[in-house]
Amino acid sequence: MAGYPYGPPPPYGSSPAPSAPPYGDKPPKEGKTSSSSSAPPYYGAPPSSQPYGAGGGGYGAQHPFASLVPSAFPPGTDPNVVACFQAADRDGSGMIDDKELQSALSGYNQSFSLRTVHLLMYLFTNTNVRKIGPKEFTSVFYSLQNWRAIFERFDRDRSGKIDSSELRDALLSLGYSVSLTVLDLLVSKFDKTGGKSRAIEYDNFIECCLTVKGLTEKFKEKDTAYSGSATFTYEAFMLTVLPFLIA
Amino acid sequence: MAGYPYGPPPPYGSSPAPSAPPYGDKPPKEGKTSSSSSAPPYYGAPPSSQPYGAGGGGYGAQHPFASLVPSAFPPGTDPNVVACFQAADRDGSGMIDDKELQSALSGYNQSFSLRTVHLLMYLFTNTNVRKIGPKEFTSVFYSLQNWRAIFERFDRDRSGKIDSSELRDALLSLGYSVSLTVLDLLVSKFDKTGGKSRAIEYDNFIECCLTVKGLTEKFKEKDTAYSGSATFTYEAFMLTVLPFLIA
Numbered sequence: 138m139a140g141y142p143y144g145p146p147p148p149y150g151s152s153p154a155p156s157a158p159p160y161g162d163k164p165p166k167e168g169k170t171s172s173s174s175s176a177p178p179y180y181g182a183p184p185s186s187q188p189y190g191a192g193g194g195g196y197g198a199q200h201p202f203a204s205l206v207p208s209a210f211p212p213g214t215d216p217n218v219v220a221c222f223q224a225a226d227r228d229g230s231g232m233i234d235d236k237e238l239q240s241a242l243s244g245y246n247q248s249f250s251l252r253t254v255h256l257l258m259y260l261f262t263n264t265n266v267r268k269i270g271p272k273e274f275t276s277v278f279y280s281l282q283n284w285r286a287i288f289e290r291f292d293r294d295r296s297g298k299i300d301s302s303e304l305r306d307a308l309l310s311l312g313y314s315v316s317l318t319v320l321d322l323l324v325s326k327f328d329k330t331g332g333k334s335r336a337i338e339y340d341n342f343i344e345c346c347l348t349v350k351g352l353t354e355k356f357k358e359k360d361t362a363y364s365g366s367a368t369f370t371y372e373a374f375m376l377t378v379l380p381f382l383i384a
Numbered sequence: 385m386a387g388y389p390y391g392p393p394p395p396y397g398s399s400p401a402p403s404a405p406p407y408g409d410k411p412p413k414e415g416k417t418s419s420s421s422s423a424p425p426y427y428g429a430p431p432s433s434q435p436y437g438a439g440g441g442g443y444g445a446q447h448p449f450a451s452l453v454p455s456a457f458p459p460g461t462d463p464n465v466v467a468c469f470q471a472a473d474r475d476g477s478g479m480i481d482d483k484e485l486q487s488a489l490s491g492y493n494q495s496f497s498l499r500t501v502h503l504l505m506y507l508f509t510n511t512n513v514r515k516i517g518p519k520e521f522t523s524v525f526y527s528l529q530n531w532r533a534i535f536e537r538f539d540r541d542r543s544g545k546i547d548s549s550e551l552r553d554a555l556l557s558l559g560y561s562v563s564l565t566v567l568d569l570l571v572s573k574f575d576k577t578g579g580k581s582r583a584i585e586y587d588n589f590i591e592c593c594l595t596v597k598g599l600t601e602k603f604k605e606k607d608t609a610y611s612g613s614a615t616f617t618y619e620a621f622m623l624t625v626l627p628f629l630i631a
Contacts, residue, residue, distance in 0.1 A: 265572065316619055322626045325512065348629065356621050368615045372563055374603050378625050379569045382595065 222274050232268040242281070253344050259380050260351045284346050287311060288339055298336035304345070313349050323349070348381060469521050479515040489528070500591050506627050507598045531593050534558060535586055545583035551592070560596050570596070595628060 225233050225241035233241070235254050242249045249257075259265060261273045261280075269277065287310055291303040299307060301324045308315055315323065327341040337345060355377045359367035369377065472480050472488035480488070482501050489496040496504075506512060508520045508527075516524065534557055538550040546554060548571045555562055562570065574588040584592060602624045606614035616624065 315622065319619065319622045319626070322623065326626060326629055352622060352625060353618075356616075356618055360618075366615050366617050367621065368613050369603075370613050371600075371603055371607075372566065374614065375562065375566045375599060376569065378599055378628065379566070379573060379595075381625065381629055382573055
């Protein structure tokens with residue numbers, strides 16, 4: 138059994154209580170949906186994971202930019218994020234570019250491809266500028282922390298991989314309910330282990346989360362009636378989909 | 385100036401007259417469209433390129449599987465395609481798998497990535513089975529021949545690259561009218577030259593064509609009223625988009 142590839146196990150019992158789901162800023166309109174549920178099917182179960190920015194919960198040595206910070210700092214507070222940002226901002230420009238972000242993330246026992254970093258930057262800025270400021274950095278920080286905690290929770294045997302049904306549960310705990318057909322497609326795309334049994338490694342899990350999160354948010358933008366259906370013009374469709382293709 | 389990277393120049397003047405557009409199996413319904421044109425904007429101008437399967441027009445040494453055929457054969461007839469198919473079908477299974485197709489295509493002065501081959505197979509079978517039979521092989525054959533001829537037509541200086549406005553014209557001649565915004569996104573995705581001026585090389589052009597063709601066809605399937613707008617459920621949206629992501 139390989140060692141646990143992303144640091145010591147997190148204190149699972151210390152998660153704060155769930156707050157509103159990440160997309161809870163605009164509740165589904167009652168009576169507008171076609172299914173028996175009051176929300177479109179892709180909203181799934183309410184996330185049981187740590188809400189972004191909730192603080193607390195001992196990430197200390199666990200957080201994704203830990204390698205950048207030379208000394209310990211109090212967990213769960215904004216100054217940590219600021220310190221990480223300043224450490225990542227190697228040229229002191231006040232913005233983190235793609236190479237800086239890749240370097241900062243890759244220090245954390247992981248290699249993030251530039252491709253993943255670009256998708257990350259696109260999804261957190263909605264532009265192709267490939268620079269992020271403090272606000273987006275903070276969102277990235279908490280999202281990655283959250284995704285890692287979820288991955289660790291479902292990687293029960295600490296193999297550094299999760300299987301198909303664990304991926305489904307992991308996505309569900311992030312608030313994304315995908316069908317078995319979509320799940321199968323996701324696994325076929327993000328399983329890069331080359332093994333006989335299908336499995337997703339941590340960095341591919343992050344890419345999978347980014348993809349599902351990004352596509353779902355784009356869909357939601359068009360599903361203004363919360364009906365579970367969205368209408369696109371050809372232009373909007375192309376502009377929605379193309380950014381997800383790997384350059 | 386580098387040599388022309390995909391064989392001797394084709395006999396440009398010998399193209400047969402255009403026939404129906406590739407998507408002409410189902411004409412736009414009059415009176416259903418919202419623009420002044422009778423077709424949605426993404427249908428663009430009628431293709432001026434060689435229609436698939438039109439035969440004639442001296443492809444002889446030009447066709448994409450030329451390297452597989454040991455001796456000359458009469459151009460423009462089905463037996464050529466059959467011969468190519470048989471040569472590509474190394475294990476004699478009657479089906480071409482992904483490795484066989486990659487090998488057959490790569491023989492033709494090109495290296496096609498397995499990723500491109502998988503996208504090709506997906507788009508010509510609508511499945512992830514990764515095997516194609518004679519019928520799909522024939523479509524792949526004529527499509528690649530057509531795309532190469534178009535690439536060559538627009539690569540006027542024979543540099544092996546086309547620029548952004550040439551890409552737009554090339555797509556238009558294939559029947560795909562994309563906006564400048566979409567064009568810009570396509571170039572940013574498929575320009576892998578690393579050069580200062582943006583340009584698309586042949587294999588990336590093929591991938592670009594596959595992507596635009598595939599996404600446009602998927603969109604059209606949902607745009608049943610030919611209105612230029614398409615409605616997707618979340619499930620359909622995810623199942624439409626995910627296959628285009630690079631595995």
